[in-house]
Amino acid sequence: MRTTRRWATAGVAAALAVTAAGLVGCTAPGPARPAASAPHAPVRDSATPSPAPTRDPAEAFADQRLANMTLRQKVASLFMLHAGGTDGAALRGFSDRYGLGGLILMGDNIPASPEALAGQTAAMRASDPTMPPLIGIDEEGGDVTRLPWDGQPGGEELRGGSPDATRAAFSARAALLKQAGVSLNFGVVADMTADPSSFISDRVLGTDPAGAADRVAAAVAGERGSVLSTLKHFPGHGETDADSHLTVPTTTVSRAQWEARDLPPFRAGVDAGAEVVMFGHLVYSQVDAAPASLSPTWHRILRDEVGFHGITITDDLRMLQDTGLPQYQDAGANAVAAIAAGNTMVLMVQGADTDPAALIDAVVAAVGDGRIPVEQIDADARALIVLRHSMTKEE
Template identity: 35%
Template sequence: MLWPGFLGRSTPDWLRRELDAGLAGVVLFAQNLAPAGGRAASAGERIDTSADDLDVLRRSTTDAGARPLLIGIDEEGGNVTRAEAHTGSNLPGAAQLGFVDDLDATEAVGRELARRSLAVGANVVLGPVADVNTDPRNPVIGVRSFGADPERVSRHVVASLRGIRSAGAAACVKHFPGHGDTHLDSHHAMPELTIGLDELERRHLPPFRAAIGAGVEAVMTAHIVVPEWGDRPSTLNPVALGRLRELGFDGVIVTDALDMAAVRESVGAGPGAVHALLAGADLLCISNPANLGAAAAPDQDERDFREVQHAIFAAIDDGTLPFATVERAARRVGRLADAVAERAAVAAASVAADDGWMPRGARRVAREAITIDGAVPALPGARTVLDLRGRSTLAVASDRDYVERTLAAGGEVLRADAPVPERGALVVLVDRIGADRAQRDRVSAVAAVRPDAVVVDVGLPGEPLPLPTLHTRAASLLAAEVASELLESGVRA
């Protein structure tokens, strides 16, 4: 029932022992897939892990006779990628796909996300995002959502599921009951939905209903409080998870990471794991131990795992956690692992296949997703990029400088507090103009002294800005490359 992350590109001894003892599997993060020797991977390259010790995980998912493992990975395209975290994704993200509204394209992207996941040894894609993003202030979902309309989100979620499954992987839709109407990031705080149950049912549950109807095998919970369901976040709330079962879902309920502040700073990861199992969760995503950065201990991965494991053992010993609850969860997880393993031959063929959609189809979607305010002048050659963006959510967890480097085309990159350059082509990079007043004010200040500057907005559009603006709806390598091409030639709305 436990799904930890780990540090490094090789399988730690403690993790090998736990896998031998029956651990469900692991979740892969960017630090597990970094190019060997710090080599910079080329855009769209599939990182090969076969040369190192991590291959033990891949063999466990494909070799006949091996116990099947569930290997998860956050591959969403757009802003969120693990396999391409060091280069940026060259696949469209959800906001781009939802805006273009081409279901065949969304299915093709889902298929490619699954192929790339399988290529690095993962057989569970932690996506698509089924959240309906109705709050423009949302700092953690935003462009990761297919949009603000529940019907549009529903049909794209189903299309993405079709694509993922057709390539041989399992999908895990997220984040039930919907993280789209929040203005706090559950990585750092405890969000609370301020809407009533009627609106929740009408606007935020339809994509989950559609996914269940399409046969989704796993659903990830959100660490958000729905007051009418009580004061516990949905991950730890039997009312919330009971509602998911009432919708007809009989697959694996996966928790969002238990090290996120919404759980860690309220009840703690260990007690939170026990509460989640008692509430009806089946598979406990423990953490990305690299989230602590320099504060992480050398054995942070094992520490995080043991905290949860020991809390569960103690709760079984003292009767707080009935063993029947543990067995129920383990059975569901085992059924999913068996089902994914049965697709191994199909998955191997799908990884090698190429339906011709990439890269031309991806670039078409990225271009059609861009909207333009005003007349963007041609800015050929090197440009100065003034990056006004704040820190990204831990959900992104990837290098971000590929966006500004691509837009700069060999020019200089300046941070938000730098003086505005007096001459030369200037691009102002923003991502939250609909919610971050400081970004809007800074753009206005730049416009007063450099009316010839151009804004590239990689978030969701808000009110018009006082400068010509390209809205890309993604902070990805693909979106930056297409925007840079438009800057090279100039374009009008």
């Protein structure tokens, strides 16, 4: 995903640059002539310097903010965590206490009305209006709906209709989210399967690669300009019927089979302009033995071969602990592995047994001993600063 929103200040910057260029034209020294008698436009003297290109204000803002952040503050900004309740001030206090980059809203965060949620999220953003935290939500429609007033259909219904119907549903849903102050929707299921026994079956937007791709692109187009779009769960949950909340689903499909069946919807969503890709806790054993969420190989494939250069985020890291598998019982180690693999951001609906400070400490320590390059932390933190600051122009 690109590191700035498509509707940010690039167009204004370009317009200013063109205006500036028109004002600085001059001729070489010589006798003045009346403008009306000049047969041609003035010729720029080659010695006259061209105007410096106008810089995106969000980029300049990010450089300044990054320069004034400690390593711990940079690391903390890479976490999106959860706190319960509908008290916006208390949620803001939780975010500020740890310096988080975002908060995810779950069912226990949703008040009784859209107006109440808008007031709650406004309070959550109040600490720093120039760089508010990302406020994320899983609002797919259908089986995964957090907002009781979202009456738009989800994947199970939409996949039987046209891409235009998908676009309309996601546009209406995104408008609700924007009005409620939500900035990031984990809502576009780019997984594809025709297997009704698959865990993800009821949520997919298509049962064949082409159909899924068309509707995924339409969903992203529908959300454009209202909320940040997320494609999930890369590289694709449809190759197994297992539930990644309970285990780490594993498939032996080949790389070629993945490219033919599972990649098209993700590629279509990237091409349509999705800003975020969520990595699933899924093992494609023919590609990497590690779950994709912890896999540098899968991050390289998405970046270098699919061409996605935006924000990457894990699926809820708590899910790895909930599998009961011993190698995933250290939450801090999971966070380190996720960032080292290439995720810009770590998402976790942490329980009472997980201390956010300990998660941050683990990553800071990994930077200190060289397991994660400090340059990577700087790049990730800067990308999120640009994104968060750019979003304020739309409020």
